[in-house]
Amino acid sequence: MPHDHSDHPHALLPPDPALRVKALETILTRKGLIDPAALDEIIDTYQNKIGPQNGARVLARAWCDPAFKEALLADADPVLAQLGYYGRQGEHMVVVENTPQQHNMVVCTLCSCYPWPLLGIPPGWYKSDAYRARAVREPRAVLADFGVSLPEGTRVRVWDSTAEVRYLVLPMRPDGTDGFSEDQLAELVTRDSMVGTGLAKTPEGTT
Ligand code: FE
Numbered sequence: 001m002p003h004d005h006s007d008h009p010h011a012l013l014p015p016d017p018a019l020r021v022k023a024l025e026t027i028l029t030r031k032g033l034i035d036p037a038a039l040d041e042i043i044d045t046y047q048n049k050i051g052p053q054n055g056a057r058v059l060a061r062a063w064c065d066p067a068f069k070e071a072l073l074a075d076a077d078p079v080l081a082q083l084g085y086y087g088r089q090g091e092h093m094v095v096v097e098n099t100p101q102q103h104n105m106v107v108c109t110l111c112s113c114y115p116w117p118l119l120g121i122p123p124g125w126y127k128s129d130a131y132r133a134r135a136v137r138e139p140r141a142v143l144a145d146f147g148v149s150l151p152e153g154t155r156v157r158v159w160d161s162t163a164e165v166r167y168l169v170l171p172m173r174p175d176g177t178d179g180f181s182e183d184q185l186a187e188l189v190t191r192d193s194m195v196g197t198g199l200a201k202t203p204e205g206t207t
Helices: 017-030 036-049 052-064 066-074 076-083 129-137 139-145 182-186 191-195
Strands: 093-097 102-107 155-160 166-170
Touching (some): 052 191, 066 076, 066 166, 076 093, 102 139
Parallel strands (some): 093 166, 102 155
């Protein structure tokens, strides 16, 4: 299927979106087409209730529970739906696992498709032309910009998100975390590690 942007949140926004959005919001409110309180509710949801902490909880559980991890990697949608992490911009999730042999990195080369229910709103760099172009062409250089250097023998695989499929990276569990609770482990799963531009934090706090 082609990349469908009909439901895309920012596909046609001009370069100065904040002003345009505010102007649009004012017009629509005056015309009675939208309720500003409802808009505030949506913004609050994505800023405060839906964010990388959701993805981190899921992946920390995968580190602890082999059966859960197997199910998540095999078919993420029903597993995530059961946990309540489902909905707009989160349909058709695929979880890809980092190993010593392969590091996974996620991009949307056409725009900025991103798993909102698990990671919240995409960061600015994810939507940038530079990231979208370079992630595919020179992923190791991009990783270096993020402060990540991988062993020579590790292959980097780049997954191109679309409106149909969103990817989430399961980072490698850091050493020195035996006996950690799921909550403690979730603290180590950063947003960037779930996009593949970072690694999970180590217990000492370095990446
Ligand atoms: Fe996109």
